[in-house]
Amino acid sequence: MSIKLTPQKKQAVKAEILSLLSSLRDEIGSELVDARTAHWGQSVHDHGEEAAADLETGINLAHVSRHLKEVRECQAALSRLENGTYGICVDCGEEVELNRLAANPVSPRCLSCQAQLESDYPVAKVSSL
Numbered sequence: 433m434s435i436k437l438t439p440q441k442k443q444a445v446k447a448e449i450l451s452l453l454s455s456l457r458d459e460i461g462s463e464l465v466d467a468r469t470a471h472w473g474q475s476v477h478d479h480g481e482e483a484a485a486d487l488e489t490g491i492n493l494a495h496v497s498r499h500l501k502e503v504r505e506c507q508a509a510l511s512r513l514e515n516g517t518y519g520i521c522v523d524c525g526e527e528v529e530l531n532r533l534a535a536n537p538v539s540p541r542c543l544s545c546q547a548q549l550e551s552d553y554p555v556a557k558v559s560s561l
């Protein structure tokens with residue numbers, strides 16, 4: 433099962449995701465500068481350091497960690513695009529609604545699976561991949 437993507441549409445989706453990725457990286461970069469975190473890429477999830485940080489830095493790191501999650505979603509969407517499973521719900525295998533993809537091109541799930549996920553895990557707003 434796969435949804436029909438013309439090569440042009442596929443390119444457009446890919447370009448959209450890549451631009452999303454680059455703006456996420458910009459945001460993460462400036463958040464890390466704000467947080468005065470020198471070791472980009474290695475200490476974001478270091479809870480020992482986080483505990484020593486002030487409140488503002490903690491908030492910044494929460495943003496960074498959310499953005500990193502979005503980066504992973506973008507990368508996952510790109511690989512689904514490459515292997516031909518883009519637009520297929522990762523849970524039920526049905527097509528993800530087109531208006532949903534238009535609103536968020538990296539949505540990994542259809543509306544009903546996402547709603548199910550959010551009712552199971554109300555705190556986790558976005559997917560875990």
Ligand SMILES: [Zn+2]
Pocket residue numbers: 521522523524525526541542543544545546
């Ligand atoms: Zn589904």
